[in-house]
Amino acid sequence: MLKKIQSSILAKLGLLFGLMSFLTISSVFFTVYTFHTLKGVSRAIDVSGSERMRSILLGSLLNEYVHEMGKSHSRPNERALKLKNLIIQETNTYVEYLNGLADGSEALGLVAAEDEYVLDQLEILKKEFREWENYIKKALRPEATDMDRGRAAEMLAIENAIHLKQTAHRVVELFESRFRENVARLKDIQKILLASSVLSFLFSIWFLYLIIRPIKEVVSVAHKMAEGNLTEIVKINLKDEIGVLGETMNLTIYEWRKILRQLVESSEKLLVSSSNISLAASEIVNGAKEQVEQVIKTSEAMEEMSGSIQEVSRNAKTTVSYAETASNRLRQGRSTCEETVVTIRKANQKVEELNRKSAEIGKIVHFISGFAEQTNLLAINAAIEAERAGVHGKGFDVVADEIRQLARKTSKFTTDIIADLEDIQREIIDVTKTMNEGSGLMEKTGDFFVTITEDISHTTDRINLISTATAHQVGISGKIADSLFLISGVSRETSNNSMESAEETKKLTALAEQLKTITQKFQINGKL
Numbered sequence: 001m002l003k004k005i006q007s008s009i010l011a012k013l014g015l016l017f018g019l020m021s022f023l024t025i026s027s028v029f030f031t032v033y034t035f036h037t038l039k040g041v042s043r044a045i046d047v048s049g050s051e052r053m054r055s056i057l058l059g060s061l062l063n064e065y066v067h068e069m070g071k072s073h074s075r076p077n078e079r080a081l082k083l084k085n086l087i088i089q090e091t092n093t094y095v096e097y098l099n100g101l102a103d104g105s106e107a108l109g110l111v112a113a114e115d116e117y118v119l120d121q122l123e124i125l126k127k128e129f130r131e132w133e134n135y136i137k138k139a140l141r142p143e144a145t146d147m148d149r150g151r152a153a154e155m156l157a158i159e160n161a162i163h164l165k166q167t168a169h170r171v172v173e174l175f176e177s178r179f180r181e182n183v184a185r186l187k188d189i190q191k192i193l194l195a196s197s198v199l200s201f202l203f204s205i206w207f208l209y210l211i212i213r214p215i216k217e218v219v220s221v222a223h224k225m226a227e228g229n230l231t232e233i234v235k236i237n238l239k240d241e242i243g244v245l246g247e248t249m250n251l252t253i254y255e256w257r258k259i260l261r262q263l264v265e266s267s268e269k270l271l272v273s274s275s276n277i278s279l280a281a282s283e284i285v286n287g288a289k290e291q292v293e294q295v296i297k298t299s300e301a302m303e304e305m306s307g308s309i310q311e312v313s314r315n316a317k318t319t320v321s322y323a324e325t326a327s328n329r330l331r332q333g334r335s336t337c338e339e340t341v342v343t344i345r346k347a348n349q350k351v352e353e354l355n356r357k358s359a360e361i362g363k364i365v366h367f368i369s370g371f372a373e374q375t376n377l378l379a380i381n382a383a384i385e386a387e388r389a390g391v392h393g394k395g396f397d398v399v400a401d402e403i404r405q406l407a408r409k410t411s412k413f414t415t416d417i418i419a420d421l422e423d424i425q426r427e428i429i430d431v432t433k434t435m436n437e438g439s440g441l442m443e444k445t446g447d448f449f450v451t452i453t454e455d456i457s458h459t460t461d462r463i464n465l466i467s468t469a470t471a472h473q474v475g476i477s478g479k480i481a482d483s484l485f486l487i488s489g490v491s492r493e494t495s496n497n498s499m500e501s502a503e504e505t506k507k508l509t510a511l512a513e514q515l516k517t518i519t520q521k522f523q524i525n526g527k528l
Helices: 002-071 078-103 116-140 146-155 158-227 241-520
Strands: none
Touching (some): 002 078, 116 158, 158 241
């Protein structure tokens, strides 16, 4: 089918291409032919115009030749010979150009004249020039007399040359008229070609429209089919392959509509059935879940209670252990307090001994201070005596000064030591007081330890009773938990089976919904 459609389209496009090619080739051919004709006519105008001027030139050259021969008494001089050769050359050229205008000349780029009136005028021009040529030949013969040359000069006078020029001018006008006609013909051809191009362009558009419109119609319907819209059909009134394709697509659309209607009905029935099954399965699942949840909650409560009882038992045992440890440590603390009291009392005695010795040191320092003051006085007296001795006492004066300075420093140091000793004695008194207070507190702490030890002993006895009771409760709760575990397993199995059934029904419902969704994408006469 596709190959036939391609062949049909290619055949139509080939026809269109052939028509366009024919018009293009025709346009090129006529244009080239017209330009070739214009070129030939243009060359003919140039040549005929040169003939028109050459007739005047020959008359002028012959008159000059006759004049030169008259000056040299019929003996040709160099100038006369040059004029003679030039006249012969121009005469031959004139004849060659006339023949080329009439019969055509490839060397001159001339095309043979086809117009009868132009040929008649060229024959007249040839006849008139042949008369000229005879006179020219007679005048140029070596044995020509002055009469022959005069007769030739008379025949080629300016008036006669003008007559010949007028005849040549008519030929030029004829060629110019033919040139204008060819130009007008070229313009007409251009107009015709332009009109043909416009018509062929319009025809091409129309022809392409005839080809493309049904294809676009088929493609549009195909796109709508791909989008799920089956309300449109191909509307093509053609008997070719494209028309067959459109009819085939229409048959496909009709079949799809039937299938989709059946699918819609089946999906709706399947959806209703799956919904009912899903509803029943959901109720079973919910009941099973509720039962499992209740069993799980009860089991968890029993497990929590058992855990709490076990935790109480463990805590009781731990508390007994802690109480015994605390009792032992309290006994150790009491012993330590007693030892601390003894140590504080010994330290108090040492501090009192230290206070006594610091008092003795104070006495020694006071003695040193008094000794330093006496030494200072002696140094002053020695300095006075040295001053009295004059020169002999200078050395002793220096020693006395050093002793006096040493005495001052000693006095200052003893003063500082006395102040420090007084501070130490005050601190010792404070320490002694604090240690006495600490000793009293430690004795009280020891009494408290005795009381706490007795209370802990009573508490330990009660905790042991609680531990025994909780151990018995743990055994009972374990048995209850085992029974609940068995019930929970059965409930879970029932719930799992119900959930599997519910999942299968959900899958069936989802499949029905999916089928309905797929069919809803298609439109058949505005409905599914």
